[in-house]
Amino acid sequence: MSGVSSAAYFARRAAQKERVRILYRRALKDTLNWAVHRHIFYRDASDLREKFNANQDVEDVDRIDKLIAHGESEYDKWRHPDPYIVPWAPGGSKFCRNPTPPAGIEASRVAYVSEDLLKTFKVDQL
Incomplete structure (x- = not known):
């Protein structure tokens, strides 16, 4: 392989690995939506992992792209x-x-103070 073609090959393989990782993670998270109980989820997650492991030794980049497209579909x-x-x-x-108030609206945090509490403090302290 020449330097350019090997760099392109490795870049394509890296992109494929990333797509497979994202697909596996999304599928695994979605498996938990279908299988609410953990004992069912563990079995389904194991089956999903076996499906991914069945094709982990494929080296042909075009075949890998087809497998990824099939998995995504x-x-x-x-x-x-x-x-x-x-x-x-x-x-x-x-x-x-609780969305933020629109621009120009000033929120004040003035709390109600009872008359008894005002009598205990001097006006300078408040």
């Missing part, structure tokens, strides 16, 4: 329609529940 096909989202994350039930 399968993931999109079996993706959970209502995934669990952490409440404070974007898309969660608590996200932006």
Whole structure:
């Protein structure tokens, strides 16, 4: 291999490894959406890992691209329609529940002070 083609080959392989890693991670997280109990999740996660390990020795970059495309299409096909989202994350039930006030609005934090409390302090202390 020449220097340019080997650099392109290694760059393509690095991009493929990254795509496989992202696909595996997304599929593993989505598996937890389908299998609510841990004992079911562990079995499904093991099956998912076996599917990925079955093709880990493939060296042909074009075949790897086809396998990744097939895996991504399968993931999109079996993706959970209502995934669990952490409440404070974007898309969660608590996200932006208390939005920041618009520009120009000044929020003051003046609390109610009772007359009895005012009598105990001098005016200079407040």
